[in-house]
Amino acid sequence: MSMLSPYRVLDLSDERGLLCGQLLADLGADVIKVEPPGGAPARAIGPFLNDTPGPERSLYWWSYNRNKRGITLDLERPAGRELLKRLAARADFFIESSTPGRMAALGLGYAELAKTNPALVYVSITAFGQDGPKAHYADTDLILMAAGGPLVLTGDDDRPPVRVSVPQAFLHACGDAAVAALAAHHERVRSGSGQHIDVAAQASVAMATQSYVLAAPLKSPEARRVSGGVKFAGLEIPLVWPAKDGYIAFTFLFGTALGVFTRKFMEYICAQGFCDEATRDKNWIAYGEMLFSGKEPLSEFDRIKKLVAAFTSSLTKLELLQLAVERGFLMTPITTIEEVIRSSQLQSRDYCQSVEHPECGRAILYPGPFAKFSATPIQYRRRAPLVGEHNREVLAEIGVTNAELERLAREGVV
Amino acid sequence: MAQELPLADVKILDFMWVMAGPAATRILADYGATIVRIESPTRVDTARTLQPFHDNTPGPDASGLFDNCNAGKLGISLDLGNPRSREVVHDLVRWADIVTESFSPKAMRAWGFDYESLRKVKADIIMLSTCLMGQSGPLARIAGFGNMAAAISGFHNLTGWPDRKPAGPFGAYTDYVAPRFTAMSLLAALDHRRRTGQGQYIDQSQAESSLHFLTPAILDYTANGRIESRVGNTDSRFAPHGVYPARGDDRWVAVVCTTDAQWRALASAMKRDNLRDDPRYATAAERLVRRDELDTMVAEFTRTLEAGEAETMLQAAGVAAHQVQNSSEIFADPQMHHRGHFVQVDHATLGPTYVEGPRAKLSRTPAQVRSAAPSVGQHNQLVLEQILGYDENRITDLAAAGVFG
Numbered sequence: 084m085s086m087l088s089p090y091r092v093l094d095l096s097d098e099r100g101l102l103c104g105q106l107l108a109d110l111g112a113d114v115i116k117v118e119p120p121g122g123a124p125a126r127a128i129g130p131f132l133n134d135t136p137g138p139e140r141s142l143y144w145w146s147y148n149r150n151k152r153g154i155t156l157d158l159e160r161p162a163g164r165e166l167l168k169r170l171a172a173r174a175d176f177f178i179e180s181s182t183p184g185r186m187a188a189l190g191l192g193y194a195e196l197a198k199t200n201p202a203l204v205y206v207s208i209t210a211f212g213q214d215g216p217k218a219h220y221a222d223t224d225l226i227l228m229a230a231g232g233p234l235v236l237t238g239d240d241d242r243p244p245v246r247v248s249v250p251q252a253f254l255h256a257c258g259d260a261a262v263a264a265l266a267a268h269h270e271r272v273r274s275g276s277g278q279h280i281d282v283a284a285q286a287s288v289a290m291a292t293q294s295y296v297l298a299a300p301l302k303s304p305e306a307r308r309v310s311g312g313v314k315f316a317g318l319e320i321p322l323v324w325p326a327k328d329g330y331i332a333f334t335f336l337f338g339t340a341l342g343v344f345t346r347k348f349m350e351y352i353c354a355q356g357f358c359d360e361a362t363r364d365k366n367w368i369a370y371g372e373m374l375f376s377g378k379e380p381l382s383e384f385d386r387i388k389k390l391v392a393a394f395t396s397s398l399t400k401l402e403l404l405q406l407a408v409e410r411g412f413l414m415t416p417i418t419t420i421e422e423v424i425r426s427s428q429l430q431s432r433d434y435c436q437s438v439e440h441p442e443c444g445r446a447i448l449y450p451g452p453f454a455k456f457s458a459t460p461i462q463y464r465r466r467a468p469l470v471g472e473h474n475r476e477v478l479a480e481i482g483v484t485n486a487e488l489e490r491l492a493r494e495g496v497v
Numbered sequence: 498m499a500q501e502l503p504l505a506d507v508k509i510l511d512f513m514w515v516m517a518g519p520a521a522t523r524i525l526a527d528y529g530a531t532i533v534r535i536e537s538p539t540r541v542d543t544a545r546t547l548q549p550f551h552d553n554t555p556g557p558d559a560s561g562l563f564d565n566c567n568a569g570k571l572g573i574s575l576d577l578g579n580p581r582s583r584e585v586v587h588d589l590v591r592w593a594d595i596v597t598e599s600f601s602p603k604a605m606r607a608w609g610f611d612y613e614s615l616r617k618v619k620a621d622i623i624m625l626s627t628c629l630m631g632q633s634g635p636l637a638r639i640a641g642f643g644n645m646a647a648a649i650s651g652f653h654n655l656t657g658w659p660d661r662k663p664a665g666p667f668g669a670y671t672d673y674v675a676p677r678f679t680a681m682s683l684l685a686a687l688d689h690r691r692r693t694g695q696g697q698y699i700d701q702s703q704a705e706s707s708l709h710f711l712t713p714a715i716l717d718y719t720a721n722g723r724i725e726s727r728v729g730n731t732d733s734r735f736a737p738h739g740v741y742p743a744r745g746d747d748r749w750v751a752v753v754c755t756t757d758a759q760w761r762a763l764a765s766a767m768k769r770d771n772l773r774d775d776p777r778y779a780t781a782a783e784r785l786v787r788r789d790e791l792d793t794m795v796a797e798f799t800r801t802l803e804a805g806e807a808e809t810m811l812q813a814a815g816v817a818a819h820q821v822q823n824s825s826e827i828f829a830d831p832q833m834h835h836r837g838h839f840v841q842v843d844h845a846t847l848g849p850t851y852v853e854g855p856r857a858k859l860s861r862t863p864a865q866v867r868s869a870a871p872s873v874g875q876h877n878q879l880v881l882e883q884i885l886g887y888d889e890n891r892i893t894d895l896a897a898a899g900v901f902g
Contacts, residue, residue, distance in 0.1 A: 084693070086685040102709070106678075110685040129733055130717040142720060146712035193860070212858070215835035221759065221817035225730065225738060229751035229819040232827055234740070236667035239658065243740035243749055244821050247666050248655045248728045254710045258677025259524075263857035265684035266528040270503035270862055272691065278861035286838050289827060289853060293516070293668035294562040295549055298824035300839050300851035301561045303549035305823045307747075310657070310664045315548060322644050323653065323665055330662055332648030334641060340543035372555075404649075408638055415645040417653040417663050420711070420718045420725060426649075431634040434705055435719070448719035453678045453706040455631070457612075458697035459689055 085111025092176040098125035100180030100208040101147035102257035108150035116151040122470040145467045153468025162496045180208040193279040203277040204267045212283035224250035231288030232296045239310040256284035324395045334413035342368035357394040500862040502529025510593040516672040518599030519566035521679035526569030527855040527864040538574040538902020564870040568852045572871025581898045596624045601640040602632045612698040621696035631702030643669030646704040657727045671707040678706035736784040737791040743804035749821035750807040762814040767798040844869035
C-alpha cells in the first residue's frame with residue numbers, strides 16, 4: 084500500500100506546475116495529467132532523448148510526470164470542459180498553473196468546481212499569486228529569481244548576478260504547493276470541505292535566501308554577492324575553495340557554533356605545516372566580531388585565507404572529502420552530475436531507479452525516491468505518460484463508452 | 498469565527514536544529530501543528546549565531562534566520578545527556594504523533610532515542626531523520642550545512658559563468674529545498690497512519706531530495722551521456738535572456754523574451770523599430786544564434802534606466818522583466834506587501850520583529866504565524882505543566898537534577 088493511494092489528482096498544470104503533481108504521485112496518489120490534444124507545450128522543452136526533439140522524447144517532460152496517467156482534453160470546447168468537470172466531481176485534488184483568471188474564464192475556476200465538489204482541494208501555482216499589482220506580470224524562472232531575492236546574492240561581483248543554470252523557481256513553488264495541498268487535505272478529513280490554495284513562486288524563492296530577505300526589516304546590512312561566497316559588512320567570506328583537482332565547498336566561519344570547527348581545522352593544518360602556531364591559536368570563536376570591529380585587520384584575514392587555500396589546494400577533492408568524514412571538517416567536493424550519479428554514497432543507498440521506456444527500447448536511470456519510508460516506500464510505478472495514453476482507461480472510469488470516445492476523438496475533443 | 502487551523506490536531510516532538518529541519522517544521526507550525534522543540538541548554542543552535550541579526554546586533558535570540566525557522570513553536574531546554582531527561586522525552590513521545598530529528602546519524606541511538614527504541618514507547622509513532630546524505634552509506638557521517646550538500650549534489654558546478662570557477666547558489670541551498678520534502682513526507686505518513694494505524698520511520702537525505710530539482714540535467718546524463726555545466730544566464734530556449742545593467746552602482750534588471758511577440762514589444766520599447774520585424778531576430782532560433790549581439794543591445798538600452806523603471810516599462814509592454822531585488826526592495830515590493838510576506842511578531846526578548854509569512858494562501862483556513870521563535874527553554878513550564886501534566890514537585894525535582902540545564 085502507498086501513502087496517498089486512495090486519492091485522485093487532476094493535474095492541469097503547464098511546465099510551471101508539473102513537479103507538484105509528481106510529488107503527490109510519488110507519494111502514491113492517482114494523478115491524471117490533462118493535456119491539450121496533440122500534447123502539452125512542456126513536451127517541447129529539452130533536453131531531448133539523443134538530442135532529437137519530439138513530444139515523446141522530452142527529458143523535461145519525463146522528469147516531472149513520472150507516476151502519472153495522461154489524458155488529452157480540449158478545454159477550449161464545451162464538450163472538453165464538460166468531461167473535465169465530470170472528472171473534477173470525483174477528484175480529491177486539482178492542480179493548475181495558468182495565468183490568474185484564465186481557469187475561471189473557462190468555467191473551471193475554484194468557485195465553479197466547488198459547486199459540484201465542495202471537498203475539492205484546488206491548487207493554483209503562479210509566478211506572483213492570484214491577485215495583487217504584479218499578478219499579471221510576464222514571468223520566467225530568471226524573472227522570479229530576480230524578484231524573490233536569490234539572484235542578487237549569487238555570482239561573481241564583477242559580473243551580473245547569475246541564476247542556477249537549471250531552472251529552480253517554480254520547483255520551490257511546487258514543493259510549497261504539495262505541502263499546502265496535504266495540509267488542506269488533513270483539514271478536509273475533519274471538516275469535509277476543500278478550499279483554494281494560492282502559491283506564488285516569488286514568495287517561495289524568497290525562502291531560498293537563507294533569511295537574508297529579512298535584512299531590511301531587521302535593520303541589518305544587505306549581503307552582497309561574491310563568487311562562491313558572500314560579502315557582508317565589507318567582509319568577503321568565501322564558501323568555495325580550491326582543491327588540487329577542482330573546487331570544494333568549505334564552511335570556514337566563526338562564532339560560538341562554527342568557530343569550534345574552524346579551530347579544529349586550524350589545528351590540523353598547523354600540524355601539517357600550513358600555518359604557524361600563533362595563527363592556529365587565534366580566537367576563532369570571536370574572530371568574526373574581531374574582524375567586524377576592526378580589532379583584527381582585514382589584511383590579516385586575507386593572509387589566513389591564502390594559507391587555508393594553500394592547504395586545500397594541496398589535496399584532491401576526494402582526499403579532502405575523506406578528511407571531512409574522518410575529522411568532521413565542514414567540506415565537500417564540488418561535483419559534476421556524472422560524479423554525483425556515480426558516487427559510492429548514492430550507489431550504496433540504491434538511490435537511482437531504472438524506469439523502463441519500452442517505446443525507446445531502453446530503461447533510463449532516474450533520481451530515486453526523495454525519502455526512504457520504512458512502511459510505505461515510494462515506488463516508481465510508471466514512466467511519464469505518452470500523449471493521450473490513458474484516454475480510454477480514464478474516461479471509462481467516468482462512464483464514457485467506447486462509442487462516445489470515438490465520437491469525441493473524431494470531433495477533436497480528446 | 499476563525500476556522501481551526503488545518504493541522505490543529507497534529508503534535509510534533511522536534512529535535513531538529515540549524516536550518517533544513519527547523520524550516521520544515523516551521524511550515525507545519527504555520528498550518529497549526531503544535532510543535533515542542535527541544536534545544537540543548539549548553540550546545541547553542543548554530544542558527545542562533547548566523548546573520549542577519551535583529552537591529553544588526555548579535556545575541557542569543559537575535560538571529561533572523563533562527564527566528565524565521567522557528568516561529569510558532571514551543572521551546573523546551575533539555576540536556577539529552579542527562580539520564581533523567583529520558584522520562585521527559587518518553588512522555589513527549591507518548592504525546593506526539595511525529596518525532597523529527599536532524600542530528601548526524603548515531604546521535605539519537607547514543608541517547609536511546611532511535612526509532613526502534615521510541616516505537617517501544619509508542620508503537621505507531623512516525624519518526625523522521627533528516628541529514629545531509631542519509632542514515633547509511635560511506636558519507637552518512639558527514640555533518641554540516643546545505644552548501645555542502647548542494648556542492649556534492651551538482652548545484653555548485655551548475656551555477657556561475659562557464660569561464661570562471663563555480664559560483665554556487667547562495668548559501669546553504671539544499672536547506673531551502675529539502676524542507677518541503679520533509680514536510681510533505683510527514684503529512685503523507687500521517688494520512689497513512691490515520692487510515693491504517695501504522696507508524697513508520699523516514700530516512701531523508703537532503704541531497705537525495707534536492708536532486709529532484711536537477712532531474713532534467715540528471716536525465717541528460719543518464720539518457721544522453723551529456724554532463725551539463727554552468728552557462729551563466731543563458732537559456733536553451735529563450736533570447737534575449739539575461740541580467741542587464743541599470744543606472745546606478747550594481748543595479749540590474751532581468752529581461753527575457755519568451756515569445757516572438759515579446760521580442761517585437763522589446764524592440765519597440767528599445768526604439769529599434771527597424772529590428773522589430775527583421776527576419777534575423779523574428780524567431781527564437783534566430784535570436785539564440787544572435788544571443789550575444791542581443792545582450793549588448795538590451796544592455797545599452799537598460800543602462801540608461803532605473804531598474805524599477807525598466808521593469809515597469811517592459812512589463813507594461815508585455816515583456817518579462819524584473820529589477821534584481823535586494824532585501825530593501827523586496828520589503829518595499831508592492832506584490833510582496835499585497836501577499837503579506839513580511840509578518841511582524843512579538844518576540845519575548847526582542848519585542849516586535851519580522852519573519853517571513855506562510856508558504857501558501859489557503860482560502861478557508863489560512864495559515865498563521867502564531868508566535869515568535871522561542872528563547873532557549875522559554876516554554877519549559879508550559880510544556881511540562883500543560884502538555885505533560887507534571888506537578889510542581891516533579892518539575893522542581895527534574896530541575897534540581899539538571900535536566901533543563
